[in-house]
Amino acid sequence: MTTATTITTLSDQQLNSLSALVDGSTRSILSSLPLPSAPRCLEVGAGNGSVATMIGEHLGGQVLAIDLDTTHMRGSPGVEVARHDIRQGVPAGPFDFIHARLVLSQIPARKAVFAGLVEELAPGGWLAIADAGLVGNLLVAPRESDHEVWRRYNDAAYRQLGRTAGHDYGWAERTEVEMFDAGLADIAAEHLVPLARGGGPWAQYHANVSLMLEEELLAGGLCPEVLDRYRAMLADPGFRAHFHSLTYTVGRRPTR
Numbered sequence: 001m002t003t004a005t006t007i008t009t010l011s012d013q014q015l016n017s018l019s020a021l022v023d024g025s026t027r028s029i030l031s032s033l034p035l036p037s038a039p040r041c042l043e044v045g046a047g048n049g050s051v052a053t054m055i056g057e058h059l060g061g062q063v064l065a066i067d068l069d070t071t072h073m074r075g076s077p078g079v080e081v082a083r084h085d086i087r088q089g090v091p092a093g094p095f096d097f098i099h100a101r102l103v104l105s106q107i108p109a110r111k112a113v114f115a116g117l118v119e120e121l122a123p124g125g126w127l128a129i130a131d132a133g134l135v136g137n138l139l140v141a142p143r144e145s146d147h148e149v150w151r152r153y154n155d156a157a158y159r160q161l162g163r164t165a166g167h168d169y170g171w172a173e174r175t176e177v178e179m180f181d182a183g184l185a186d187i188a189a190e191h192l193v194p195l196a197r198g199g200g201p202w203a204q205y206h207a208n209v210s211l212m213l214e215e216e217l218l219a220g221g222l223c224p225e226v227l228d229r230y231r232a233m234l235a236d237p238g239f240r241a242h243f244h245s246l247t248y249t250v251g252r253r254p255t256r
């Protein structure tokens with residue numbers, strides 16, 4: 001299994017954590033957009049399908065939910081699930097709403113995919129993209145030596161593994177410029193930096209990421225002791241950190 005495959009392969013548990021942690025932001029973005037009734041929607045990299053379900057329920061439209069791996073998705077009214085690699089092309093629109101959360105920053109061909117998404121928007125259709133940026137601030141360390149553990153883990157997981165897999169942690173904040181350059185209108189962006197507490201849901205999410213990447217991290221030279229201490233630190237109630245930011249950017253295709 002390649003690093004790129006492993007790093008984008010998420011368990012049910014991870015996808016459910018993401019839904020629990022991020023669906024609130026998605027719901028508020030969705031409700032802020034003036035979408036037509038019964039919109040035609042595309043959900044890219046749908047994961048467990050929570051957003052596709054939300055779109056189907058709240059907007060009452062037809063949703064095409066695509067992912068490389070559809071085994072985590074449950075069907076729901078108004079949602080058509082399809083296994084599809086977005087790098088092979090964007091399904092034919094036109095769509096009134098296209099949503100991609102935590103997908104484009106992981107795909108090296110993100111610029112071509114982005115252009116394809118814009119192309120498939122209906123006149124007046126909205127594109128909403130959310131991606132994570134790397135913050136990596138350890139705010140409160142249970143032990144002084146944890147600063148070094150944090151630094152070594154972050155170097156191994158993000159600066160080495162993530163970059164090798166083609167992740168772009170700057171994409172999230174550049175999406176607004178990309179939308180502007182693509183001629184979209186009514187562009188707006190929101191930038192959140194979640195605070196993670198030891199033992200809390202974001203810390204657990206990142207501890208799980210470290211388990212999923214364990215083989216690659218050790219193969220890349222990270223010491224098992226550092227990995228063990230990293231997980232113990234994330235479970236310590238005294239730990240506080242900003243792991244990453246989440247930027248939600250929306251824009252619409254002009255009607256003419």
Ligand SMILES: C[S@@+](CC[C@H](N)C(=O)[O-])C[C@H]1O[C@@H](n2cnc3c(N)ncnc32)[C@H](O)[C@@H]1O
Binds near residue numbers: 018066067068086
């Ligand atoms: C980090 S998860 C995010 C899942 C969901 N969007 C969410 O925010 O809860 C990334 C998702 O994108 C999917 N994915 C990655 N590369 C893809 C590709 N080339 N085409 C379609 N889906 C892809 C993965 O299978 C995974 O479900």
